[in-house]
Amino acid sequence: MDLxxxxxxxxPDDWRAYVAHPFVEGLGSGTLPAAAFQSYLVQDYLFLVQFARAYALAVYKGRTLEDMRAAHAGLKAILDVEMDLHVRLCGRWGLSPRDLERTPEARATTAYTRYVLDTGLRGDLLDLHVALAPCVVGYAEIAAALAARPGALSESNPYREWIAEYAGEPYREVAVAARATLDRLAARAMTEARxxxxxxxFGQASRLEADFWSQGLEVLGG
Known part of the structure; x- marks a missing residue:
């Protein structure tokens, strides 16, 4: 097994709570209420702003050019791929990038993103990349699993574009690179005692991911 x-x-329990969350199931079946997805996507845009800062921190904390290039690739994926998807989808609801940026962060957004940043600030580069991993790798795995379900990518599923984006080859390559970075950093800095x-x-970041999904459902009053 890799790291x-x-x-x-x-x-396993923290991971399962994240990847098998009812929000995720609703994405795959297309039954997630639109209000929940819209609330999630706006907050996820704000989330990505903070994750871009985390990758910028990873560039700063890099000890080698390879470290810095790996972090830059993650930053570029956020700024040039993920955020474009969010702006495109939110634009269909009449929300401009300025509208998104002016939206207040919800509690789960702040809790998760600041946990990642705090982990990176007080720890080393490996700590930071481990905190990032559930999101970066998890979205690729979640989307791939959803895409394999019958009908998940059909015209009848309003979330097919989100699934296709994260299940697609460009994002899969981001996730593969993130796993490789973990292994490279672990070879340099990890002991079994650590x-x-x-x-x-990793477990705390996974739990915070699950909380982030739950936050999307709170708009429904449940």
Whole structure:
């Protein structure tokens, strides 16, 4: 197993709460209420702003050009791919980028993103990339699993564009690169005694991901 698989195996309940969340199930079946998805997507735009800062921190904390290039690739994927998807989808509801940027962050957005940034500030580059991993790799795995379901990418599913974006080859390559970065950093900086600390970071980030999905459903009053 690579480091990502080891971390996931060490925190199976936290991971399952994230990837098998009712919000995710609703994306795949197309039954997620539109209001929940719209609320989520606006907050996810704000989330990505903070994750871009986390990748900029990773550039700063890089010890080698390879470290810095890996972090820059993650930053570029956010700024040039993910945020474009959010702006495009939100524009269909009449929301401009300025509207998105002026929306207040919800509590789960702040809690998750600041946890990642705090982890990176007080820890090293490996700590930071482990905190980022559930989001970066998880979205690719979630979307790939959803895309494999009958009808998930059909015209009848209003969330097919989101699924296709994260299941597509460009984003899959981002996730593969993120896993490779984890292994490279672990070869340099991880001991077995340290693994449990990294697993705790991974588990907390996964729980915060689950909370972020739940936040999208709060608009429904449930």
């Amino acid at each position: 990502f698989d080891r971390l996931r195996a060490a925190r 693994f449990e600390d990294l697993a705790s970071i």
